[in-house]
Amino acid sequence: MNWSDPKWNIALLSLIFWIIPGNSWAVPITFNTALPVSQGEIIFREQIIIGKASDDVGGLDRKMTALTVNSVMAYGVTPDLAIFGILPLTFKKLKSPAGVRETDGIGDGRLVARYTLYKKNAVGKTTRIAPFIGLKVPTGDNQRTDGLGLLPPNLQPGTGSWDVFGGVIATYASVDWNLDFQASYRVNTRDGGTERGDVARADVSFQYRLLPRTLSRYDKGFFYGVMEANLVHSGKLQTGGIGDSNSGGTTLYLVPGIQYATRRWVAEAAVQIPVIQDLNGSALEKDFTVLAGFRVNF
Amino acid sequence: MKKLITGAILTFFLAAPALADDIQYDLKLEGITCPFCVATSERALRKIEGVKMVSGDLETGIIRVCADESVKFSDEQLTKIFLKKGFTYKGMEIHENCDGFDSTTVLSEEELARRTAMHDKMGHDDDLDFLGIHDHDGDGTPDHAAEDHVDHDHDGDGIPDHGADYDDDHNVS
Structure with a gap:
C-alpha cells in the first residue's frame, strides 16, 4: 500500500490554498476576486470544506474524508492594496483494509497581498485587474504519528514547507452579473527530502442575480446563482530527488453554487465536482467537495 | 381651540427639525x-x-x-x-x-440620536408630558394627541391617563 501517495494531499491543498476571500459582492466561491476591500475595512470569512475521495483506481479500496474550516481576515490597507490572512483547521481520515488513520489540527497559514493594478468604474459596473502574491507558512504540524508510525504526508495537518504563490485576477462586475477569472502558480519548496510538485491553476466564475429580478431601492439582499470551473495541474512529488510516478496530474472541476449577498454579509454554498481527472499512476480520485460559509464586513 | 394650539405645537416640534433648511x-x-x-x-x-x-x-x-x-x-x-x-x-x-x-x-447616527433624544424628551419628560406627545411605535408620528389621553384609562384604575396618577400611565399589562 502506498501510504505516501500525495495525490490527495496535493488536490486538497490546492483547493484550500486558493480559497481566499472576497467582499460582500457576489464573488467567486473557490477563488478570489479583484473587487476591492475598502480602505480601513475588515472582512471576516468562515468556510467549511468537506471533501471525499473513494475512487481508488489502484484497487486498494481506500476512502479518504477531509474536513477543513478556513478562518479568513481581510483588511483594506489602501483602496488598491488589500491583505489577507488565512488559518485552516483540518481533520483528515483515511480508511483502508489496513485500518483507519486520522489526524486533526491547525493547518498551514497563508498571507496574501493583492494590489489593484487597473480599474475602470462606470455606472452600475466595474472592471478590475489585480495581481497578488502570497506566502504559505508551515504553521501546521507535519510530524504526526499514530500506532502505525509517522502519518503519510497527505494526512499531516501541515506540509512543513514555506511556499510562495502568485497570480492575477480579472473581474467584471455589474448590477446583474459578475465574471471573474484567475490564473495562478504556486512554487512548492522542499521540506526535508520531500518536495511537492508546483501547482498551476486557472479559474473562472460566473455569478448571475436570480432574485430580485427587478431592482428597487428597498432591496436588502441579492440571491445569486454561481457556476465556476477550476483547472488544476499539479507536478509530481519529489522524494530524494526522484519523482513519484503516482503523483501529480490534471483535474477539471465544475462548481455549481448559490450565494446570498446583503448589505453586511454573504452566505454561500457550492459543490465542487471533478469532471475530468487525468492523474498520474494510481492516485485516489476525488468524488466531490462541499463548500459552505459566510462573510461579514466590519 | 385647544386642539388647534396642540396641533400647531406638534407640527412645529415634529416637522420643523427634519425639514427646515x-x-x-x-x-x-x-x-x-x-x-x-x-x-x-x-x-x-x-x-x-x-x-x-x-x-x-x-x-x-x-x-x-x-x-x-x-x-x-x-x-x-x-x-x-x-x-x-x-x-x-x-x-x-x-x-x-x-x-x-x-x-x-x-x-444618520447623529440624526437618529437626535430624534431619539427628542422622543424621550417629548414623550417622557415630566415637564412636557402635558402635551401628551408620544411615539412609542417609532413611526415618526405621535401616537395620540394630548386630549385623546383624557379619555384613556390604560391602567384601568378608573382615573384617566395623564391625570394625577401619571406615574402609572402606560403601565398596560
Missing part, C-alpha cells in the same frame, strides 16, 4: 454594483456631522444625502471619501429640500 445632495457614483457598495457608502456619509439621512439607488448609482445647512460638501472631499471605498465620484446635484427621501430612508 435641509439640503438634498444627489451624489453620482460609478462602480457600485451591489447592496454592500451602497451600504458602505452610506456608512461613510452618515459619519459626517450634519448629515441626517442617506439613501442609495444601485441602478442609477446615485447616493442621496439629506443634510442640514451646516454641511458643505466639496468635490474634493467626496472624491476622497469614495476613493477609499473603491468607487468613483462623478459629481453632485443640490436640491433645496429633502423631497427624495421617504420613511424607509436610513437615518
